[in-house]
Amino acid sequence: MKDSERIIDRLFHALGDPTRRAILDRLTQAPTSVSRLAAPLGITLTAVAQHLQVLEESRLVRTEKVGRVRTCRIEPAGFSVLEKWTRDHRSTWERRLERLGDLLAEEDEG
Amino acid sequence: MKDSERIIDRLFHALGDPTRRAILDRLTQAPTSVSRLAAPLGITLTAVAQHLQVLEESRLVRTEKVGRVRTCRIEPAGFSVLEKWTRDHRSTWERRLERLGDLLAEEDEG
DNA sequence: CCAATAGTGAAGTAACTACTTCACTATTGG
DNA sequence: CCAATAGTGAAGTAGTTACTTCACTATTGG
Secondary structure, X not given: OOHHHXXXXXXXXXXXXHHHHHHHHHXXXXXXXXXXXXXXXXXXXXXXXXXXXXXXXXXXXEEEEEOOEEEEEEOHHHHHHHHHHHHHHHHHHHXXXXXXXXXXXXXXXX | OOHHHHHHHHHHHHHOOHHHHHHHHHHHHOOEEHHXXXXXXXXXXXXXXXXXXXXXXXXXXXXXXXXXEEEEEEOHHHHHHHHHHHHHHHHHHHHHHHHHHHHHHHHHHO
């Protein structure tokens, strides 16, 4: 598998979990600690830490430990990968749809 | 979990597999049969059929069986869901980045 | 100083995923 | 007609994932 493929793989995998998307939504409001993230999720600190590792690997989140507190924040890098993928593929689908439109037009004419 | 959440879940899960993305790429060229999809993938027909089920459920692919042949084609519905999700969330991240920019500006001034 | 707080690491588990094989049905070209 | 073709269904498997518990190491406020 290509390198870029592995990145996309991790990204979609990271986004494919509702708990991780909830974490992202939370972090969109403001940076926060692991415990504060865990509180409303109804799962253990450990589980949240594991999700955060996945999110960090896909560059959707960046964390930094100061003292005993690890602060988590949104990292836009992962999101730009998603945007680029979507943009790249959209043009292809649009082209396909245009072609479909052309075919239908030809059918109408014929 | 909300209904829309389950849709997003399925979508990201579907896109999170390289074989399924390969199938999508192939279908972008032209509609084709299950066997033709399987040929270059090096996995069994059955496996491809299983992937197709996932892709259909996430509305990225539509299939139709005529005679003994099932023809598969791109279905844009799933993609628009992805686009909408990306668009909705991008604005939030951009806002966050602007705020970050503002904070940095304030720091510079202060 | 020290009890409470914040997080880490390792190991286990139940459920899920991406496959496989094999037996089977339906369709069709020659 | 009938052998080859196209796909389906069920059941099994190896690996992964999303958790858990428990024991542990900082760090810090009072």
